[in-house]
Amino acid sequence: MTDLTLNDGRTMPQLGLGTWQIPDPQAAAIVRKGIDLGYRLVDTAAFYGNERGVGDGVKASDIWVTTKLWNDRQDDVEAALDESLALLGRDSVDLYLMHWPVPAAGLYVEAWKAMVRLREAGKALSIGVSNFLPEHLDAIVQATGVIPVVNQIELHPTFQQRDCVAYHQAHGIVTQSWSPIGQGKALLADPRITAIAERYGRSAAQVVIAWHLAKGYSVIPKASSAEHLSDNLAAADWQLSEDDIAAIDGLDSADGRLGPDPREM
Template identity: 75%
Template sequence: MTDLTLNDGRSMPQLGMGTWQIPDSQAAAIVRSGLDIGFRLVDTAAIYDNERGVGDGYKGSDAFLTTKLWNDRQGDPEAAMDESLALLGVESVDLYLMHWPVPKQDKFVDAWKAMIALRDAGKTKSIGVSNFLPEHIDAIVAATGVTPAVNQIELHPNFQQREQRAYHDAHGIVTQSWSPLGQGKTLLQDPAIVRVADKHGRSAAQVILAWHLANGFSVIPKASDAEHLADNFAALDLTLDEWDMAAIEALDDPAGRLGPEPNAM
């Protein structure tokens, strides 16, 4: 497992397990399975409504733990963080992300200032953002001098966000991919992906995750059972060649976004 160095001097495992859409009642068992398989990063969020279950599964672990500030709590991040910590059953998390900028609220700069204070108080070790465009990051850095350690964005072979990634690289921000396999089976059945998978005798999911890893992204695929968790984890020992990478790079579509556009939230 490769660790990525954050701009605050800490490190973060490159491959993690996402928990979006995993019910609270099932989250503990799935998180425990993932940790047993070898995952060392667990990603959740207040809006997922599964922090209690994630915390139950995480209990006793020293894995890297991430949760997120939801949009309607940008006015009181400290209270929101305390609620998340209580549900998770921990005194601090490794990474706290602002889930969306929601520029129409005009609160994200003040929320970032509050998150800096939460980091300084020891409630989170690192802070970052999710779904922020360069203009949003420029605004919070101009106001505080503090650059996010991570920006978690929608990123998959059909929506590769090259300009956003270049901005992250120029500012020392780790790119973390959400929805890394796309949504649904379309990407997993793409002929180019299937050809690479057949060539290596691997699953389509492993090929896509190996592409993320080869590009240096942190990646947090969701899996709802131990079999899929193990399949995702096996991407760590898959090496793609130049032909494989080029075939996947060719799938990029500027209109391939599946989730909301950040300024529309």
């Protein structure tokens, strides 16, 4: 499985396991199963309410752990990370992300400064952001000189955020896709996706995940069953043709956003 090199010199697995909406009591078993299958990155967040379960699942394993600062803790970043670390049962986290900029609160620049200090203290080995637009990225970089290693954004074939991706590429930021298969059934039933899947003898989900990997994005599909965990992971074992990548590129839609608009959070 491919690793991506971050702008701080560290390497991160390109494909990981997302845990949004996995209840805490179930998280440990799902994460352990994922590790047994070959996952080397697990993504959680304070907001998910499952950091304890994820922490139990990654015990005694050498796996990359990402967690996130929730919106109501931007004025108390160190305490928030300490609480996450206690739940995870770790002294440090591989990647700490600011979950949303929440521009109306006006705290995200100061929160980023605090995250830089936590990286320097060794509590967060790498730091990044989530759901930031170029204007938000400009503000934190201008204030600190520190460029996030990752921006985790909503990204799927029907909402490709090309302006954000171009900014990331120009500044050495890894694009990490959340909701990579568009939250489910509609995209996976799209005849343009299913036709490609049938031609390769692969699942529709594998086709979409393979597209993310081909674009150079990090991708963290959520799965809870052993079947889906295995199916998603197998997307890294093969490649789409350039024509198929171009065909999926053509699914982009200006109104394809499924989650909140970062300007309005």
